[in-house]
Structure formats: structure tokens, C-alpha cells
Amino acid sequence: MxxxxxxxxxxxxxxxxxxxxxxxxxxxxxxxxxxxxxxxxxxxxxxxxxxxxxxxxxxxxxxxxxxxxxxxxxxxxxxxxxxxxxxxxxLPGDLPDTVVRDDQLRLIFTCCHPALSLPAQVTLTLRVLCGLDLPQIAAVLLTTESAVAKRLTRTRGKIARARIPYRVPSDEELPQRLAAVCAVIHASYTAAHSRLGGDTVRDPGATREAVRLARLVQAAMPDEVMPAAVLALILLTEARTPARLDEHGDPVILAEQDRTRWDRGLIAEGLRLLDRSLRRSGGVADPYQLQAAIAAEHARAADYRDTDWAEIVRLYDLLLSVRPDDAARLARAVAVAEAHGPAAGLSALDAMPRGPVTHRWQAVRAELLARDGHLTEAADGMRRALTPDVNAAERRYRERRIALWEQS
The missing domain is CATH 1.10.1740 (Rna Polymerase Sigma Factor; Chain: A)
Structure with missing residues (x-):
């Protein structure tokens, strides 16, 4: 070239x-x-x-x-x-005087037009402003590439037919767009934190941008519950980054991470934000608050063995009651296995609604099978988890697991 x-x-x-x-x-x-x-x-x-x-x-x-x-x-x-x-x-005219000063964040609010459905707002913004491709959007929104493509086509058609304008919203209009903006920021962080395909596990530049945008939303709308919860969730997750990869850039599982390397400043900030958000919501937690509460349980545990897995299972049950999805069900199965043993975790996996079998489901099932003593079946299952959308670092980790189980 x-x-x-x-x-x-x-x-x-x-x-x-x-x-x-x-x-x-x-x-x-x-x-x-x-x-x-x-x-x-x-x-x-x-x-x-x-x-x-x-x-x-x-x-x-x-x-x-x-x-x-x-x-x-x-x-x-x-x-x-x-x-x-x-x-x-x-010819650019004067922008309205608004609490949203950052150009990128202003455009995200602009793209999240309330005339569109929430899924349409999020999908369009992830594609147009965050630059995610169809597989990435499908992965973070827990849907299929064909569904994402159809949604984008329908959304663009509606914008054209209804002549929906791209106009920067006033401060009074921001709250009705907040749910979509928070969903976009969290989804963009998730996509960057656990990359689909490629050579590395995460995209540091994109995670920093998501953290920056989350901070800006929270600062611009400090009395709103959701931005504080989203920022808390992102910070509590980001705090584990220094211990998440080894010297080769390969993933280190949570049980083996050196917790002295976790960023205690981010953890303290995330816990404060979560507490403030929960107090303002009057005891009724939204999905971001529940996910942040789960991350907080991990952050509070000085050692993996000190983790309150029963409480984490309870929080996942609450999360599934307000927003049922396969990612939460999969994570709950892992927590059940930690609290009650691998056989219980496998039963929780089998109880999940039958949808498309993802590489993460295959990998979790293989790990639980190995812990339950079924090493040959575990190795076979982990091979099925080596799909093309697994990034190179995670692929190396899974291949090492297969070799270990085959040698045992």
C-alpha cells in the first residue's frame, strides 16, 4: 500500500x-x-x-x-x-448553550434522538459515532449481525422518511436521551474492554475514551442516578486492568490476578459513586447499579477465596429480574459454581434458554467440566470455543487449557 x-x-x-x-x-x-x-x-x-x-x-x-x-x-x-x-x-450556525461542552459527547446526545426506539438509538450511535462494526455491535448488544444490519437499515429509513433533524438538543431535552447515551458509553467500553477478534484482549485508547465520556456525562448531570452508576461500573471494572494481562498480553483469570495491582483509587471512586447513586434511587436499583454492585463485591474481597459468591448470585438474580439476558445468565452460572460447586454451575448453564451457542458459553462450560473431573469432554468443548471471533490472546489461553487437560 x-x-x-x-x-x-x-x-x-x-x-x-x-x-x-x-x-x-x-x-x-x-x-x-x-x-x-x-x-x-x-x-x-x-x-x-x-x-x-x-x-x-x-x-x-x-x-x-x-x-x-x-x-x-x-x-x-x-x-x-x-x-x-x-x-x-x-455553514455552521451557533450551537445552543448547553451543559454538554465536549464535541463528541454533544454528537452522541444529538444522535440519540427520542423519535427513534432505544435499541435504534444505541445501534445507530455505536455504528456512526463509535465506529463499531456489525460483529462488535452484535456482540455487545447480544444479538446477531443480521439483526444489527436490519435495524440500521430501518433506522436510516425512518430518519429519512420522518425528516428527523440532526440538531444539538437543549438542556431540557437531555434527560429523555440519557438512557441511550449511557447505553452507548457502556457498550463502547465493553467492546473495547473485551475485543472481538484481533491480536489483543483490549483496546486501551477506546477504553480511555469511554471512561472520559462517562466522567463528562456524570459531571454534566450530577443529580441523575444512571450516569453515576455507569461511571461506577466502568471504574470498578477498569480498576482490575493492571492485573488482567500477563507480561505477554495474555489474559489472567480473576482467581489468579494479583490484587495488589488493582487500582485502589479507581475502586474507592467507584464505590463512592455507586453509594451515591443507590441513595438517590430510593432503594430501587437499575441494571447498571446491580452490575456495579457485583463489581463492588469483587473489589471488596482481599482474596478470591474471600469473595461473597452467595451475594453475587443474589445480585445476578435481581439483575435477571429487571434485565434478562444471556451474558448475565452465563456470569450467574459461574457464580453458582463458585458458591455451590461445578456441578451446580453446569446445571445453571443447562437451564439457560436455548439460543445461539457462543464461544464464551462453550469456554465456561469447558472450565466447569474440567473442574468436575471431565477433562476429555472439557478439552473437546474448549476446541469448540476457538471460533474466528476470539482474539489471539484469548485463543492462546484456551489452547493452553486444552493442552493441560489432555496431558492430565
């Missing part, structure tokens, strides 16, 4: 979704923004090899995309006034 082509690929990978988001705000239409971005990229492929990579590739793409949009409006200006209206959209 030539240097100009490589530079374009890198800027599109790193900044493409933000450029589209900026264009969507100024153009007032997502499809037009995506079309303009695509045309700008085509022009870059044609011009950069001849003129060289510009000093600011991102600015070049934005300017070129806006010009492409203007040209398209001129070509389609059959209706009177359309060209003038389009020009006014492209």
Missing part, C-alpha cells in the same frame, strides 16, 4: 466516524453526510498520490466532503430555494 493510501486508511479508521458525525450535524442528514464522506475519500485516493498527503488530512476530508455536499445540492436544486437552504445547513 502506498503512503497516501496508507495515510487515508489510517485517518478513515481513526477519525472517519467523527467526521461523518460532524457532517451530519452541519448537513442535518446522516445519509448525506455518509455520501459526502465517501466522495471525499474517493477524491483523496485520486489526488493525494499526485499532490501528497495534506498537512491536516482530517480537515482536508471535512472541507472536501462539505464541498461535495454543496455540489450535490446544486445538482439536485430542482426545487426553488433548495440550494440556498442547503448552503445554510452547511
Amino acid at each position: 502506498s503512503e497516501p493510501h496508507h495515510a487515508l486508511a489510517e485517518i478513515v479508521r481513526a477519525e472517519g466516524t467523527r467526521i461523518v458525525a460532524t457532517l451530519a450535524r452541519t448537513l442535518g442528514d446522516l445519509q448525506s453526510a455518509e455520501d459526502a464522506m465517501q466522495e471525499a475519500a474517493v477524491r483523496a485516493l485520486r489526488e493525494w498520490p499526485r499532490t501528497g498527503v495534506p498537512e491536516s488530512p482530517r480537515a482536508w476530508l471535512i472541507v472536501t466532503a462539505r464541498r461535495a455536499a454543496i455540489d450535490r445540492i446544486r445538482r439536485e436544486s430542482a426545487r426553488a430555494g433548495k440550494e440556498r437552504a442547503g448552503m445554510e445547513l452547511i
